[in-house]
Amino acid sequence: MRDYKYIVEISKENKELIGKLYNKKKGTSSPETYTFCPTNLLCDLTIMSRNHYFKNDKNLQNMGYKTEYAFGKPIHIDKTENFYYYYPLAELIKDSILNDKKITIEELEKIKLFFNINLNYSITLRERNPFYDKLKGKKNIKEFTYIPLEYGHCNIDKIFEDNKTKSYKYLYKCDTLTEVIFAILHYLITNKYNRTRKCNHCEKFYFYKHSNSNYCNRKTPIKTYSHLNCEQAVKDIKQLCERRNKIIDEKIDMEYYHNLKKYRTYWKKYREKVEENPTVENLKILAHFTSKKYIKEHYFIDE
Ligand SMILES: [Zn+2]
Numbered sequence: 001m002r003d004y005k006y007i008v009e010i011s012k013e014n015k016e017l018i019g020k021l022y023n024k025k026k027g028t029s030s031p032e033t034y035t036f037c038p039t040n041l042l043c044d045l046t047i048m049s050r051n052h053y054f055k056n057d058k059n060l061q062n063m064g065y066k067t068e069y070a071f072g073k074p075i076h077i078d079k080t081e082n083f084y085y086y087y088p089l090a091e092l093i094k095d096s097i098l099n100d101k102k103i104t105i106e107e108l109e110k111i112k113l114f115f116n117i118n119l120n121y122s123i124t125l126r127e128r129n130p131f132y133d134k135l136k137g138k139k140n141i142k143e144f145t146y147i148p149l150e151y152g153h154c155n156i157d158k159i160f161e162d163n164k165t166k167s168y169k170y171l172y173k174c175d176t177l178t179e180v181i182f183a184i185l186h187y188l189i190t191n192k193y194n195r196t197r198k199c200n201h202c203e204k205f206y207f208y209k210h211s212n213s214n215y216c217n218r219k220t221p222i223k224t225y226s227h228l229n230c231e232q233a234v235k236d237i238k239q240l241c242e243r244r245n246k247i248i249d250e251k252i253d254m255e256y257y258h259n260l261k262k263y264r265t266y267w268k269k270y271r272e273k274v275e276e277n278p279t280v281e282n283l284k285i286l287a288h289f290t291s292k293k294y295i296k297e298h299y300f301i302d303e
Helices: 038-044 079-098 105-114 156-162 177-190 230-255 257-276 280-289 292-298
Strands: 006-013 016-023 032-036 121-128 144-148 168-174 195-198 205-208
Touching: 006 177, 016 038, 032 038, 038 079, 038 177, 038 205, 079 177, 105 177, 168 177, 230 257, 230 280, 257 280
Parallel strands: none
Antiparallel strands: 006 016, 006 168, 016 032, 121 144, 121 168, 195 205
16 A cells, blocks of 8 residues: 555544544654644644744745644644645635635635645544453453545445544545645535534634534633643632632622722723633733732722
């Protein structure tokens, strides 16, 4: 079997999407592995940040960028690939993200031809081994196996409808980094993650399919909570501030009554802002406002 430079693996297990990129480098036996979130990655491409042009060249020819940083560790983009395919494809994706232009399956087909993409992929579904209970312990048997999805002769939408709850794995074999980002785009579009929006908390873009999705699944940029994803961080910080408020409000009511009105006005103002827009900034303001130090200096004071 021929060797591919990259393998993109996108799996959904217990509703969680995980992307893995394996990059086989010349002269090495084990590939470099990158883990990524499929719905975030295209929105984190280097092209999405402003300063991606080569600074020292005025020629249009040298537009583009040599290194892709979206996968966490830098990946070098081949010079010719970058100029003809990678950069223009990244540009196209950026345009669709920023302007919320939905890419259809038909357009995906055109993009594939235009960027000379060799699409080589397979889908496998996770099935529980029906003999597992009977044979476990007696034989070396795995509880789950991945079975290739046969779709040549039937309706792929129907199969997905039937297998909605199952875990699955997509495997794309790619020769170039252009094919890698196309593979991720292909996965998103065919699985209906075809709209983009900004996360309510970190304000970065991501692809989504359900309209009730308000947060991306990146980790929050707030340092003390950086182990939590955006949605959970918002919940936790809000709860913390609510708890603080209860204690503060009681104490001011009992001991510094002259400050109560002022305190409640500000609490309401900052709390409402967080409710409307739970951005990093608004949460930080609310947390600062309810911090021990701030309250001590501004509200636990006599007339
Ligand atoms: Zn976010």
